[in-house]
Amino acid sequence: xxxxxxxxxxxxxxxxxxxxxxxxxxxxxxxxxxxxxxxxxxxxxxxxxxxxxxxxxxxxxxxxxxxxxxxxxxxxxxxxxxxxxxxxxxxxxxxxxxxxxxxxxxxxxxxxxxxxxxxxxxxxxxxxxxxxxxxxxxxxxxxxxxxxxxxxxxxxxxxxxxxxxxxxxxxxxxxxxxxxxxxxxxxxxxxxxxxxxxxxxxxxxxxxxxxxxxxxxxxxxxxxxxxxxxxxxxxxxxxxxxxxxxxxxxxxxxxxxxxxxxxxxxxxxxxxxxxxxxxxxxxxxxxxxxxxxx
Amino acid sequence: xxxxxxxxxxxxxxxxxxxxxxxxxxxxxxxxxxxxxxxxxxxxxxxxxxxxxxxxxxxxxxxxxxxxxxxxxxxxxxxxxxxxxxxxxxxxxxxxxxxxxxxxxxxxxxxxxxxxxxxxxxxxxxxxxxxxxxxxxxxxxxxxxxxxxxxxxxxxxxxxxxxxxxxxxxxxxxxxxxxxxxxxxxxxxxxxxxxxxxxxxxxxxxxxxxxxxxxxxxxxxxxxxxxxxxxxxxxxxxxxxxxxxxxxxxxxxxxxxxxxxxxxxxxxxxxxxxxxxxxxxxxxxxxxxxxxxxxxxxxxxxxxxxxxxxxxxxxxxxxxxxxxxxxxxxxxxxxxxxxxxxxxx
Numbered sequence: 001x002x003x004x005x006x007x008x009x010x011x012x013x014x015x016x017x018x019x020x021x022x023x024x025x026x027x028x029x030x031x032x033x034x035x036x037x038x039x040x041x042x043x044x045x046x047x048x049x050x051x052x053x054x055x056x057x058x059x060x061x062x063x064x065x066x067x068x069x070x071x072x073x074x075x076x077x078x079x080x081x082x083x084x085x086x087x088x089x090x091x092x093x094x095x096x097x098x099x100x101x102x103x104x105x106x107x108x109x110x111x112x113x114x115x116x117x118x119x120x121x122x123x124x125x126x127x128x129x130x131x132x133x134x135x136x137x138x139x140x141x142x143x144x145x146x147x148x149x150x151x152x153x154x155x156x157x158x159x160x161x162x163x164x165x166x167x168x169x170x171x172x173x174x175x176x177x178x179x180x181x182x183x184x185x186x187x188x189x190x191x192x193x194x195x196x197x198x199x200x201x202x203x204x205x206x207x208x209x210x211x212x213x214x215x216x217x218x219x220x221x222x223x224x225x226x227x228x229x230x231x232x233x234x235x236x237x238x239x240x241x242x243x244x245x246x247x248x249x250x251x252x253x254x255x256x257x258x259x260x261x262x263x264x265x266x267x268x269x270x271x272x273x274x275x276x277x278x279x280x281x282x283x284x285x286x287x288x289x290x291x292x293x294x
Numbered sequence: 295x296x297x298x299x300x301x302x303x304x305x306x307x308x309x310x311x312x313x314x315x316x317x318x319x320x321x322x323x324x325x326x327x328x329x330x331x332x333x334x335x336x337x338x339x340x341x342x343x344x345x346x347x348x349x350x351x352x353x354x355x356x357x358x359x360x361x362x363x364x365x366x367x368x369x370x371x372x373x374x375x376x377x378x379x380x381x382x383x384x385x386x387x388x389x390x391x392x393x394x395x396x397x398x399x400x401x402x403x404x405x406x407x408x409x410x411x412x413x414x415x416x417x418x419x420x421x422x423x424x425x426x427x428x429x430x431x432x433x434x435x436x437x438x439x440x441x442x443x444x445x446x447x448x449x450x451x452x453x454x455x456x457x458x459x460x461x462x463x464x465x466x467x468x469x470x471x472x473x474x475x476x477x478x479x480x481x482x483x484x485x486x487x488x489x490x491x492x493x494x495x496x497x498x499x500x501x502x503x504x505x506x507x508x509x510x511x512x513x514x515x516x517x518x519x520x521x522x523x524x525x526x527x528x529x530x531x532x533x534x535x536x537x538x539x540x541x542x543x544x545x546x547x548x549x550x551x552x553x554x555x556x557x558x559x560x561x562x563x564x565x566x567x568x569x570x571x572x573x574x575x576x577x578x579x580x581x582x583x584x585x586x587x588x589x590x591x592x593x594x595x596x597x598x599x600x601x602x603x604x605x606x607x608x609x610x611x612x613x614x615x616x617x618x619x620x621x622x623x624x625x626x627x628x629x630x631x632x633x634x635x636x637x638x639x
Binding site: 052055067068069070071073074075076077078079080081082083093096097098099101102105106186187205206207208266 | 323324325326351354355358359360477478479480481482485486489494496497498499502608611612613614615617
């Protein structure tokens with residue numbers, strides 16, 4: 001009897017030890033340079049592991065309390081090392097390269113993730129983050145849900161398009177309403193608009209300053225406003241105040257102006273994206289029943 | 295011009311300040327290294343056989359991060375300040391700075407071409423990609439300066455006034471070309487361009503350091519030999535000629551040293567303003583206009599000031615970092631104003 005319980009105790013201890021050893025191998029102290037990545041880490045329950053984030057990591061709000069390592073393209077090797085991280089995660093926008101080399105040579109694991117807009121990148125990023133955090137199952141579930149929601153939205157947009165043609169949309173990115181930029185082809189904003197079932201009327205490449213005359217000529221059905229300083233209705237009001245000429249456009253007259261959180265436009269696709277896409281799509285197809293749910 | 299300090303006092307003071315700056319630059323950083331570890335790691339790097347137990351991190355930070363950074367700061371500061379003296383001597387104008395002959399704007403144009411154009415080209419050879427920016431900046435700076443110099447020449451004579459105006463015109467032209475590239479750039483390259491224009495000693499590595507150290511060494515050895523000729527030039531071109539100075543040769547040397555020095559500095563650390571304009575002034579305010587003093591003193595003062603600025607740049611927002619161009623002007627300008635007001639009173 002005595003011997004049996006002893007065996008049991010040692011077995012339990014062995015099991016506990018081996019799982020402890022496994023936990024030891026996973027990186028414990030994380031520095032994240034990438035808004036969407038930080039959000040995914042939090043969503044996977046790894047927020048407690050984060051010891052520093054870059055300036056693009058704005059969500060969830062609690063991340064703002066962590067030490068800031070600066071802008072993701074302008075990192076400082078010694079600054080990062082002073083946080084004694086086990087791993088530095090960032091998107092392919094992270095740099096400059098000599099600093100990454102210095103961080104690597106100090107024995108810190110540097111993991112690069114894709115910031116491409118697209119579901120394949122989300123799948124892959126989640127899978128790797130999950131295995132780094134030891135939360136593979138949760139990561140697989142999140143990736144599955146994500147894909148399902150986006151697919152459902154795409155399907156419902158398709159059926160809504162039977163009754164209503166895809167609206168022509170322009171996305172304006174500005175700061176407190178002043179001098180807005182127009183999101184052209186190949187931008188993350190363009191991907192968002194198309195994913196929400198719109199036609200992006202701007203056919204130039206990249207973000208370019210807006211010309212009111214060009215906007216009038218393009219005559220969008222809906223205007224999407226993404227303001228870095230103001231949110232909600234205040235952003236729309238500021239835009240109209242700074243650019244009085246907009247008031248005459250059809251989208252403004254018919255009050256088809258919606259706002260978009262600008263943090264969604266940088267650093268790859270994050271967990272808040274499906275809800276934002278749903279909001280956009282519902283504004284694009286007011287009569288159609290578009291939603292993330294099947 | 296009144297002199298506040300004897301040259302001897304100035305050199306002792308600057309020498310001590312420079313040593314202090316180097317020591318602080320090696321000893322302080324976001325990573326908190328114990329003083330004893332810094333010493334032991336430093337001695338080991340110098341080849342003293344000490345046991346390296348537990349020193350791996352300290353050696354890496356000192357040898358791979360702080361030492362190249364300190365050397366880069368010293369070299370960039372020194373060569374920018376020396377070029378400033380050369381330009382102010384050449385134009386006989388205290389407002390002259392190394393940007394006047396177009397080297398800075400040319401380098402900025404080269405950098406814009408590399409940053410924006412590089413992202414269009416996409417697949418540049420891996421081995422060459424890190425150097426593209428530096429090489430383009432250096433070529434841009436040298437090219438525009440050569441053009442300014444060429445435009446200033448007529449019948450074997452170099453007109454400083456024409457060079458000045460040509461410099462202004464080409465700077466405007468280069469700036470508008472940079473503006474065009476800024477317009478064509480996408481978000482990512484735009485941020486890179488903006489930060490490059492503010493300068494940084496971040497990410498210094500030995501491969502990038504050696505060319506700059508060679509150029510700085512060359513300029514620092516060459517310019518002080520022409521101190522007497524620069525003094526003569528202060529009196530005016532024809533006066534200098536009568537005193538036996540080869541004025542045309544001197545002009546050529548000054549422009550060449552500036553283009554090479556500033557071009558190399560900008561290629562290694564981006565655009566860092568203020569040092570080239572103000573350090574020679576500071577030295578002249580302290581020690582009078584004799585170039586035999588101003589040249590070596592500016593070399594020391596430029597390196598020292600840049601190292602102090604870099605300390606602030608890396609410590610103020612740690613673990614993040616400020617671009618150093620912001621700091622140099624922020625601490626230098628008030629100090630300069632203070633000296634101006636003091637000198638007047």
